[in-house]
Amino acid sequence: MPSRDYxxxxxxxxGAVGTRLMEQLAQSKIPLKQVKLLASARSAGKKLKxxxxxxxxEEARPEVFENVDLVLASAGGSVSKQFLPEAVKRxxxxxxxxxxxxxxxxxxxxxxxxxxxxxxxHHGIIANPNCSTIQMVVAxxxxxxxxxxxxxxxxxYQAVSGAGRRAWQELLDETQAQLDKQAYxxxxxxxxxxxxxxPIAFNxxxxxxxxxxDGYSHEEWKMIHETKKIMLNDMDAEAIKVTAxxxxxxxxxxxxxxxxxxxxxxxATVAQLQAILKQAPGITLQDDPQHQIYPQPIQAAGSRQTFxxxxxxxxxxxxxxxxxxxxxxxxKGAAWNTVQIAEELVNQDLVRVP
Amino acid sequence: MPSRDYxxxxxxxxGAVGTRLMEQLAQSKIPLKQVKLLASARSAGKKLKxxxxxxxxEEARPEVFENVDLVLASAGGSVSKQFLPEAVKRxxxxxxxxxxxxxxxxxxxxxxxxxxxxxxxHHGIIANPNCSTIQMVVAxxxxxxxxxxxxxxxxxYQAVSGAGRRAWQELLDETQAQLDKQAYxxxxxxxxxxxxxxPIAFNxxxxxxxxxxDGYSHEEWKMIHETKKIMLNDMDAEAIKVTAxxxxxxxxxxxxxxxxxxxxxxxATVAQLQAILKQAPGITLQDDPQHQIYPQPIQAAGSRQTFxxxxxxxxxxxxxxxxxxxxxxxxKGAAWNTVQIAEELVNQDLVRVP
Numbered sequence: 222m223p224s225r226d227y228x229x230x231x232x233x234x235x236g237a238v239g240t241r242l243m244e245q246l247a248q249s250k251i252p253l254k255q256v257k258l259l260a261s262a263r264s265a266g267k268k269l270k271x272x273x274x275x276x277x278x279e280e281a282r283p284e285v286f287e288n289v290d291l292v293l294a295s296a297g298g299s300v301s302k303q304f305l306p307e308a309v310k311r312x313x314x315x316x317x318x319x320x321x322x323x324x325x326x327x328x329x330x331x332x333x334x335x336x337x338x339x340x341x342x343h344h345g346i347i348a349n350p351n352c353s354t355i356q357m358v359v360a361x362x363x364x365x366x367x368x369x370x371x372x373x374x375x376x377x378y379q380a381v382s383g384a385g386r387r388a389w390q391e392l393l394d395e396t397q398a399q400l401d402k403q404a405y406x407x408x409x410x411x412x413x414x415x416x417x418x419x420p421i422a423f424n425x426x427x428x429x430x431x432x433x434x435d436g437y438s439h440e441e442w443k444m445i446h447e448t449k450k451i452m453l454n455d456m457d458a459e460a461i462k463v464t465a466x467x468x469x470x471x472x473x474x475x476x477x478x479x480x481x482x483x484x485x486x487x488x489a490t491v492a493q494l495q496a497i498l499k500q501a502p503g504i505t506l507q508d509d510p511q512h513q514i515y516p517q518p519i520q521a522a523g524s525r526q527t528f529x530x531x532x533x534x535x536x537x538x539x540x541x542x543x544x545x546x547x548x549x550x551x552x553k554g555a556a557w558n559t560v561q562i563a564e565e566l567v568n569q570d571l572v573r574v575p
Numbered sequence: 576m577p578s579r580d581y582x583x584x585x586x587x588x589x590g591a592v593g594t595r596l597m598e599q600l601a602q603s604k605i606p607l608k609q610v611k612l613l614a615s616a617r618s619a620g621k622k623l624k625x626x627x628x629x630x631x632x633e634e635a636r637p638e639v640f641e642n643v644d645l646v647l648a649s650a651g652g653s654v655s656k657q658f659l660p661e662a663v664k665r666x667x668x669x670x671x672x673x674x675x676x677x678x679x680x681x682x683x684x685x686x687x688x689x690x691x692x693x694x695x696x697h698h699g700i701i702a703n704p705n706c707s708t709i710q711m712v713v714a715x716x717x718x719x720x721x722x723x724x725x726x727x728x729x730x731x732y733q734a735v736s737g738a739g740r741r742a743w744q745e746l747l748d749e750t751q752a753q754l755d756k757q758a759y760x761x762x763x764x765x766x767x768x769x770x771x772x773x774p775i776a777f778n779x780x781x782x783x784x785x786x787x788x789d790g791y792s793h794e795e796w797k798m799i800h801e802t803k804k805i806m807l808n809d810m811d812a813e814a815i816k817v818t819a820x821x822x823x824x825x826x827x828x829x830x831x832x833x834x835x836x837x838x839x840x841x842x843a844t845v846a847q848l849q850a851i852l853k854q855a856p857g858i859t860l861q862d863d864p865q866h867q868i869y870p871q872p873i874q875a876a877g878s879r880q881t882f883x884x885x886x887x888x889x890x891x892x893x894x895x896x897x898x899x900x901x902x903x904x905x906x907k908g909a910a911w912n913t914v915q916i917a918e919e920l921v922n923q924d925l926v927r928v929p
Contacts, residue, residue, distance in 0.1 A: 372892075374728055374835050376730035376820075376833040378732065378779050378822065378824065393754065396750060396754060397754050400747065400750065400751055400754075411867075415867060416866075416867065417866075417867040419867075419871060420873060423825065423826050423827045423872075423873065424826060424871055424872050424873045425732050425824065425826060425829075425831045425871060425872050425901070426871065427831070427833075427869050427870070427871075427884070427885055427899045428864070428867060428869065432864035432865060432867075434865070435887065435888075435890075436845065436864050436885065436886065436887040437887060438864075462889075462891040462892060463891075464835070464889045464890075464891065464892070464895075464897070466730075466833040466835075466885070466897055466899065468732065468831065468833065468899075470732065470779065470824050470825070471777065471824070471825050471826070472777050472778060472779060472825070473777045475779075477779045477781070477822065479730040479781075479820040479822065479833075481728050481818070481820075481835075491790065510782070510786035510790050510792075511786060511788070512770075512771075513765075513769060513770065513771040513773075513782060513786075515781050515782065516781070517773060517778055517779060517780065517781075518777075518778055518779050519774060519777065519778045530781070531781055531790065531820070532790065533789065533790040533791055534789075535816075535818045536789075536818075537816040537817075537818065538726075538816060538818070541818075543818070543820055545781045545820065545822075547779075
């Protein structure tokens with residue numbers, strides 16, 4: 222680590238991810254000069270614990286980014302669009318955990334285990350991918366490097382905390398109401414901004430974010446486009462075929478993903494895949510079905526790791542395999558990946574706007 | 576319907592499926608002479624409502640099948656193996672909702688919308704497929720007939736009631752304990768017969784039934800083998816490639832399935848698939864994402880229909896599509912399909928042991 226100390230601002234400090242951004246930053250190796258907590262005017266003045274200090278939340282305004290070195294943003298796409306260019310103008314490097322800049326060709330989209338080498342091309346903003354994309358590419362990349370990757374078909378089982386703090390509370394309140402046989406009117410899920418709201422307690426909602434006219438949800442297109450951008454870097458749309466179905470499930474924390482993938486090298490074996498995954502960065506292999514060892518959301522919650530198990534060959538398609546991937550959507554899927562990018566920027570001495 | 580009246584025995588009347596077998600039989604078009612409720616010695620003497628009668632549960636013994644025309648069995652594989660040959664010996668035709676005889680080449684495995692024509696080959700026993708298989712083949716068969724089917728990759732989201740009445744209660748009790756932040760020790764899920772038990776409340780368990788040494792669960796192999804037997808009849812293993820990942824989710828009733836499939840005819844369009852599904856027997860098309868219309872377990876519970884939505888093309892693979900299929904696992908997945916087979920046997924005048 223260089224000897225320089227950094228002033229870091231957290232934009233959206235009061236949300237479900239913001240809480241974890243503070244935790245992950247406090248535990249990180251980044252030498253801190255000062256931490257600023259920023260949020261909307263409504264939350265300004267609120268006092269929050271950061272490590273052993275008590276910090277006061279400030280209202281996000283362009284001027285507060287003066288003398289800030291690093292911004293970690295998770296306050297929604299429109300907030301990032303409004304403030305990050307202002308922060309960059311004032312010399313701050315921004316790691317953005319919203320979808321605002323992810324597909325901008327000027328903005329690296331980074332999962333450190335996969336493409337940390339892209340960071341050096343930043344122009345002030347680095348995007349953190351969508352939660353469901355991150356854990357999948359962490360698991361696929363080491364297999365792609367060794368055997369080549371032709372196609373991915375993923376079905377997600379996504380936790381409610383991915384829809385934010387109010388959705389999380391809705392799941393708990395609605396579940397209690399159901400157990401008590403009381404009426405409950407959902408107001409958030411599947412997507413706060415959409416017209417209809419449906420129960421998630423003891424239910425499945427095959428809608429995450431809003432739909433495109435082609436019948437895919439935004440979440441599904443995010444997984445498709447982001448996976449290609451992260452794994453290929455050159456956005457070669459033909460090189461890896463990716464398709465997805467995204468479903469919200471009544472889980473609090475921890476996304477599950479049933480990933481079916483076709484490797485280029487048909488000689489690959491399950492034992493080889495397991496050996497590679499066992500040594501791959503950021504991955505914990507939990508794959509012993511005979512002893513009922515496989516990834517589960519309640520075990521993954523609170524960990525920075527991506528858990529992989531149930532690696533199996535498709536007996537009828539040479540080179541095709543299944544795996545089951547679980548990770549804490551608020552940590553590796555959001556706060557930890559964001560802080561991990563910031564650590565990489567510090568390590569590579571890239572905390573400057575070119 | 577022929578004018579003959581039938582004596583029908585329900586084997587396993589007290590279970591989660593047994594309750595629904597009684598409901599579905601009471602609502603069926605089968606002319607009933609007498610209904611006998613059979614269970615283990617433990618439940619004998621118990622009184623249960625059937626339509627407007629009160630019936631007393633009898634202990635299942637070989638002799639009670641004398642003068643029975645039809646047996647509807649759902650008391651577990653070992654019970655079926657013990658008693659169904661005895662019932663057949665006494666002239667009863669048996670519809671078995673366990674896995675005991677499904678892959679026996681002498682036993683038709685029937686979903687009436689798909690292969691009712693197989694019933695005429697029975698030798699006294701007809702098998703009802705696994706719940707997760709039934710709803711998938713109902714949705715795939717009309718598409719296969721029109722466009723040909725080459726490959727299926729399915730990820731299931733299976734409700735806890737599929738594991739029986741005690742598992743269902745475990746989900747409810749465990750969920751309440753979690754909300755109350757109380758300890759709870761699971762004793763049933765993922766599979767009562769296996770060594771380890773894990774929480775299902777707010778969790779995902781990628782294990783349904785026990786595992787084979789190849790890493791697939793029995794449930795996954797059931798979906799693969801049964802789908803081929805039902806759709807192909809001749810068990811041509813090469814004709815349709817099928818692979819599956821089966822996951823238990825904290826839902827009470829209603830299995831969800833993300834079905835990805837490759838048609839032989841690459842000219843097929845989403846509009847054509849929707850038109851076919853809309854008219855197909857047993858299917859309700861719920862496919863209007865722009866208005867947030869898609870199948871959900873809590874809406875499907877209590878219905879005999881299979882609900883299909885989110886029909887989408889894979890933009891990168893000609894002829895490949897997704898659909899999202901939901902059905903009540905206790906009705907179309909079990910009790911209704913069993914009674915529907917019995918109705919077909921009556922209609923086709925096949926209630927006799929050849």
